Amino acid sequence: MADRKIRNMEEFASVSGISRPTLSRYFNDPASVRESTRKRIEKALEQHDYRPNVYAVNQNRRTTKNIGIVVPYLADPFFTEIGRAVEVECISAGYSPILLSSHGDPNLEKENLESLRSLKPAGVLLAPFGRSSDPGTIQKFSKEVPLVLFDANVAETGEAFIGTDNFQSVGLMVEYLCRSGEPPCFFEMKSASNPNANKRRQAYQESMANLGHPAHIFQAKGEGWNFEEIGSVEGGKMLEQNLFPTRTILCSNDRLAIGMLSAAYRLGIRVGHGQDCVLRIAGQDDHPFSRFTCPPLTTMAQDYAAIANSAATTLFRIIETGSQSFNRQETLFDGKLVMRDSA
Amino acid sequence: MADRKIRNMEEFASVSGISRPTLSRYFNDPASVRESTRKRIEKALEQHDYRPNVYAVNQNRRTTKNIGIVVPYLADPFFTEIGRAVEVECISAGYSPILLSSHGDPNLEKENLESLRSLKPAGVLLAPFGRSSDPGTIQKFSKEVPLVLFDANVAETGEAFIGTDNFQSVGLMVEYLCRSGEPPCFFEMKSASNPNANKRRQAYQESMANLGHPAHIFQAKGEGWNFEEIGSVEGGKMLEQNLFPTRTILCSNDRLAIGMLSAAYRLGIRVGHGQDCVLRIAGQDDHPFSRFTCPPLTTMAQDYAAIANSAATTLFRIIETGSQSFNRQETLFDGKLVMRDSA
DNA sequence: GCGTAAGTTTTACGCGCGTAAAAAATAAAT
DNA sequence: ATTTATTTTTTACGCGCGTAAAACTTACGC
Numbered sequence: 230m231a232d233r234k235i236r237n238m239e240e241f242a243s244v245s246g247i248s249r250p251t252l253s254r255y256f257n258d259p260a261s262v263r264e265s266t267r268k269r270i271e272k273a274l275e276q277h278d279y280r281p282n283v284y285a286v287n288q289n290r291r292t293t294k295n296i297g298i299v300v301p302y303l304a305d306p307f308f309t310e311i312g313r314a315v316e317v318e319c320i321s322a323g324y325s326p327i328l329l330s331s332h333g334d335p336n337l338e339k340e341n342l343e344s345l346r347s348l349k350p351a352g353v354l355l356a357p358f359g360r361s362s363d364p365g366t367i368q369k370f371s372k373e374v375p376l377v378l379f380d381a382n383v384a385e386t387g388e389a390f391i392g393t394d395n396f397q398s399v400g401l402m403v404e405y406l407c408r409s410g411e412p413p414c415f416f417e418m419k420s421a422s423n424p425n426a427n428k429r430r431q432a433y434q435e436s437m438a439n440l441g442h443p444a445h446i447f448q449a450k451g452e453g454w455n456f457e458e459i460g461s462v463e464g465g466k467m468l469e470q471n472l473f474p475t476r477t478i479l480c481s482n483d484r485l486a487i488g489m490l491s492a493a494y495r496l497g498i499r500v501g502h503g504q505d506c507v508l509r510i511a512g513q514d515d516h517p518f519s520r521f522t523c524p525p526l527t528t529m530a531q532d533y534a535a536i537a538n539s540a541a542t543t544l545f546r547i548i549e550t551g552s553q554s555f556n557r558q559e560t561l562f563d564g565k566l567v568m569r570d571s572a
Numbered sequence: 573m574a575d576r577k578i579r580n581m582e583e584f585a586s587v588s589g590i591s592r593p594t595l596s597r598y599f600n601d602p603a604s605v606r607e608s609t610r611k612r613i614e615k616a617l618e619q620h621d622y623r624p625n626v627y628a629v630n631q632n633r634r635t636t637k638n639i640g641i642v643v644p645y646l647a648d649p650f651f652t653e654i655g656r657a658v659e660v661e662c663i664s665a666g667y668s669p670i671l672l673s674s675h676g677d678p679n680l681e682k683e684n685l686e687s688l689r690s691l692k693p694a695g696v697l698l699a700p701f702g703r704s705s706d707p708g709t710i711q712k713f714s715k716e717v718p719l720v721l722f723d724a725n726v727a728e729t730g731e732a733f734i735g736t737d738n739f740q741s742v743g744l745m746v747e748y749l750c751r752s753g754e755p756p757c758f759f760e761m762k763s764a765s766n767p768n769a770n771k772r773r774q775a776y777q778e779s780m781a782n783l784g785h786p787a788h789i790f791q792a793k794g795e796g797w798n799f800e801e802i803g804s805v806e807g808g809k810m811l812e813q814n815l816f817p818t819r820t821i822l823c824s825n826d827r828l829a830i831g832m833l834s835a836a837y838r839l840g841i842r843v844g845h846g847q848d849c850v851l852r853i854a855g856q857d858d859h860p861f862s863r864f865t866c867p868p869l870t871t872m873a874q875d876y877a878a879i880a881n882s883a884a885t886t887l888f889r890i891i892e893t894g895s896q897s898f899n900r901q902e903t904l905f906d907g908k909l910v911m912r913d914s915a
Numbered sequence: 916g917c918g919t920a921a922g923t924t925t926t927a928c929g930c931g932c933g934t935a936a937a938a939a940a941t942a943a944a945t
Numbered sequence: 946a947t948t949t950a951t952t953t954t955t956t957a958c959g960c961g962c963g964t965a966a967a968a969c970t971t972a973c974g975c
Contacts, residue, residue, distance in 0.1 A: 237961050248924045253963060263922055263971085283690050285961035288627040289930050304656065304860070309647045313675060325687075328671070332656060344668075347626050457864045487864055494866035517647070521800045521830055523837035523866035580931050591954045596933060606941090606952060628931035632960050 235279040245273035256281050287349065296324045296544070297345040297353040297374075299338065301381075302454050303330030305484070306517045307531075308356065311380065314537030315354055322545055324351065333454040335361040342370045352544045355387070356380040359424040375547045379540040381424050382559070388547050389558040391540040395425055398529045398564030399432035399479075402511055404440070405566055406477050409502065410509060412442040414473045416464060416489065417481035418456070419448035429481050429513065445474055449485075460488020461495075468496055468508075477509040477572065483519050483528055486512030490522050490571065500524055501570050509572035513564075524570035532562045578622040588616035599624050630692065639667045639887070640688040640696040642681065643723075645797050646673030648827070649860045650874075651699065654723065657880030658697055665888055667694065676797040678704045685713045695887045698730070699723040702767040718890045722883040724767050725902070731890050732901040734883040738768055741872045741907030742775035742822075745854055747783065748909055749820050752845065753852060755785035757816045759807060759832065760824035761799070762791035772824050772856065788817050792828075803831020804838075811839055811851075820852040820915065826862050826871055829855030833865050833914065843867055844913050852915035856907075867913035875905045 235241045242249040247270055255262045255270050262270070287293045296319045300308040312328050319326035327348065331338040335358050345353060352375035357367060359381045367386050370376060376387040383390075406413045415433045417426055430446060437444040449463030460480065467473065468489075480486035489510055490500060499506045501524045512519060515530035539560055578584045585592040590613055598605045598613050605613070630636045639662045643651040655671050662669035670691065674681040678701050688696060695718035700710060702724045710729050713719060719730040726733075749756045758776045760769055773789060780787040792806030803823065810816065811832070823829035832853055833843060842849045844867045855862060858873035882903055 239961080249962085250925085250964075251923060254923095257963085261922095265971095266923080280690055282631065282961055284627040284631040284692075285930095286963080288625065288631060288932090288961080289963045303646070304649060304652045306647060306649065309652060313647060313673070328673075330656070330671075347623055349627075457861070461864060487861075491864040491866055491868070518800070518830075518861055521804060521834040523834055525834070582931080592932085593934075593955085594953055597953095600933085609953075625931055628960095629933080631931085631962090632933045 235277050238279075238281060241273070241277060241279040244277060245270060247273070256286075290349070292351045292548075293349050294324050295348050295350040296326050297341075297348070297350045297355075298326055298328045299331065299341050299345070299353065300328070300356045301331045301338065301358050302333045303328075304332075305454065307483075307514055308380075310517060311356070311533050311537055314533050315379075315541055318537055318541035322541065324545075331358070335363065339363055339366050342366060346370065346373065350374060352376065352548045354379060354540055354544055357383050357386075359383065359422055361422040375544060377540050377544040377547070379536055383424070385557065387557070389540075389543045389560070391536050391543065391560045392425070392562070393531045393536065393564055394561035395428035396432040396435070397561075398513060398531075399429050400436045400439075401564065401566055402479060402513070402529050403433060403436035405568075406479060406509070406511060406572060407440055407442065409572075411475050411477050412437060412440070413477040413479035413509075413511065414445040414447060414475055415481070416447050416449070416460075416467075416478050416485060418459060418485070419450050420452060421481070426481050433479065447472065456482065456484035457488035457491070460485035461492045462488075464489035465492030465496065468492055468498060476507060478511070480510065480512045483512035483514045483516035483526060486510055486526055486528070486571075487516065487518060487522055490524075490526065494523060502527075502572055503570075511572040515567055519567075520569065522571070527569045527572040528567050529564035530567045531564055535562045578620050581622075581624060584616070584620060584622040587620060588613060590616070599629075633692070635694045635891075636692050637667050638691050638693040639669050640684075640691070640693045640698075640717075641669055641671045642674065642684050642688070642696065643671070643699045644674045644681065644701050645676045646671075647675075648797065650826075650857055651723075653860060654699070654876050654880055657876050658722075658884055661880055661884035665884065667888075674701070678706065682706055682709050685709060689713065689716065693717055695719070695891045697722060697883055697887055700726050700729075702726065702765055704765040718887060720883050720887040720890070722879055726767070728900065730900070732883075732886045732903070734879050734886065734903045735768070735905070736874045736879065736907055737904035738771035739775040739778070740904075741856060741874075742772050743779040743782075744907065744909055745822060745856070745872050746776060746779035748911075749822060749852070749854060749915060750783055750785065752915075754818050754820050755780060755783070756820040756822035756852075756854065757788040757790060757818055758824070759790050759792070759803075759810075759821050759828060761802060761828070762793050763795060764824070769824055776822065790815065799825065799827035800831035800834070803828035804835045805831075807832035808835030808839065811835055811841060819850060821854070823853065823855045826855035826857045826859035826869060829853055829869055829871070829914075830859065830861060830865055833867075833869065837866060845870075845915055846913075854915040858910050862910075863912065865914070870912045870915040871910050872907035873910045874907055878905045 238249050238252055242252055298315050300312045302308055316326045316328055329341045354377050356379050371387050378387040378390045380392055434444045449459050451459035493500045498508050500508045500510050512526050512528040515528045519526035519528050581592050581595055585595055641658050643655045645651055659669045659671055672684045697720050699722050714730050721730040721733045723735055777787045792802050794802035836843045841851050843851045843853050855869050855871040858871045862869035862871050
């Protein structure tokens with residue numbers, strides 16, 4: 230196949246009979262050369278298996294074809310899923326995605342942005358921590374690199390934000406729970422650093438008020454990202470002490486709900502919407518594991534695909550038009566009710 | 573803090589009063605310059621916030637400080653965990669890890685190696701698919717880049733392999749299950765592309781033979797990485813049809829076990845090791861979710877940390893000594909029995 | 916067949932840094 | 946203080962490619 234190792238574009242130019250600048254243009258954008266020369270190049274490419282040196286290519290370019298994707302915690306399947314969806318979008322648009330996780334540490338988020346900066350990315354898709362993110366760092370970063378936020382919003386930061394409409398999502402769930410039984414209590418973490426958590430609490434309160442029910446909010450203490458653990462331990466205590474005034478609990482997210490389900494099982498409390506059940510538990514997010522909990526979790530599904538697609542295409546548009554859009558856009562997608570057995 | 577933007581090492585040399593070649597040496601290895609000059613450089617660094625251009629740096633170097641980490645499926649929390657552990661090891665050793673997922677697609681594994689190759693990595697840590705991996709591609713790659721395999725072995729490929737001792741792990745579980753009740757049946761996927769799956773089946777057979785029990789193997793049909801789904805649907809069918817000759821089932825991995833637990837719950841089969849339980853289910857891997865299943869899953873914990881550490885340090889040694897070791901090493905770590913409620 | 920637009924080649928420079936060699940400066944040892 | 950070993954500076958070149966400008970070639974319409 231390969232006669233000998235091609236060392237650089239110069240050599241490939243001589244063996245292919247095409248001038249180096251033309252080759253350079255081809256590799257930047259195959260459509261920028263004439264049909265006939267493109268064929269010639271591609272034929273030569275098959276025979277010689279040459280690829281431009283990534284580092285040399287990116288050295289002089291102001292901006293590369295790299296797109297950074299930063300998520301707060303990749304071990305959370307939610308972020309794995311949405312991170313992957315975004316990754317795929319980037320690849321199919323001809324960009325090179327670089328997926329980074331901050332492993333639950335806001336400082337790592339800073340470091341990730343820092344190291345991304347030196348990669349001169351064309352743009353960055355960031356799912357920030359939210360309140361525990363350093364807004365200064367992100368805003369400064371945003372002035373140098375096109376930045377689109379997703380999942381969690383940070384006010385006035387980045388060119389756009391794409392996420393789920395928590396008010397719609399929680400509102401719909403509250404309405405469903407009320408119609409199908411009784412008004413829910415709300416279970417969340419006390420130290421919720423995520424802006425979605427705050428929105429969800431507010432949404433719960435509003436929805437309950439609209440329906441004429443009193444709101445009951447229960448906050449579990451606990452730090453970090455072990456939501457299941459917190460849901461299980463703290464939620465379990467609340468169940469044991471019989472603190473909840475109604476027999477229906479809406480958890481701020483699925484991972485807390487998963488924890489609480491395990492606590493309920495441990496305590497012998499039968500969860501579900503059937504006659505023989507004494508407790509209903511619902512979540513938010515449609516976590517990949519939610520369909521395998523016992524019982525399977527009733528929850529609100531975020532539209533992963535739409536969020537990923539919208540975030541990516543928004544970023545691409547900004548990159549390609551080069552326009553810092555004047556008005557920062559916020560796009561919210563509706564969640565869908567997924568009725569399973571837990572509520 | 574920063575007077576003005578430093579554009580390159582030349583400028584930083586002039587503002588810091590250190591010559592550029594010395595700076596270059598410092599950035600390659602801070603220990604290679606005299607103590608006093610190091611201090612001077614670091615002081616200047618604090619004031620001016622300059623960082624060498626990654627692309628220019630890597631252009632001429634034969635080998636970079638990059639280390640590729642490739643896992644087959646990042647959405648599987650097992651790989652997220654171990655991938656992260658490896659990542660941390662790399663960072664603390666002064667390398668730049670690049671974590672790539674093949675998203676369950678063996679072709680993507682090839683592509684990942686391909687794109688890694690153009691990044692001229694110092695070395696690569698690969699958790700291969702196993703049988704569905706393309707051994708030719710990997711072996712060819714291994715000739716160009718130091719390669720250490722982990723989790724799943726591919727014969728004669730790479731400089732070393734680090735993983736879990738499936739025979740010890742399964743053997744111990746089988747013995748526990750026999751001692752604490754009755755001999756287990758074995759539940760796995762029919763089309764198990766993972767070499768660990770094969771080892772585990774063999775280990776089950778051997779262990780059962782050693783203990784004088786007949787082996788009972790049940791294979792679920794199904795493709796892909798939706799192990800929970802397969803465990804739930806196919807395992808559920810087997811439970812319904814009452815196919816298992818004993819009331820104890822050892823699943824080839826936790827994800828299958830999680831699926832089967834959900835099926836058991838759906839079918840009203842009480843799982844656990846208590847008197848009131850009619851079925852015991854055990855797994856392998858200590859999946860992060862296993863402690864929150866209903867009931868919590870008895871399983872064998874892999875020593876993530878040890879595997880990650882061993883794989884990384886092995887690779888570092890190969891990189892730093894530059895020695896293609898003559899004898900390919902295979903290191904296996906023992907699993908630990910985690911007794912929870914399911915068996 | 917000619918004119919024009921579009922694409923290609925030639926030529927040449929620059930990017931930011933690695934690195935080699937020789938000269939100079941510094942530190943350590945005698 | 947002198948020699949010696951170590952480190953730094955000076956000088957200079959090269960890496961592989963982007964890219965600009967001018968000359969050239971090709972394609973296409975009339």
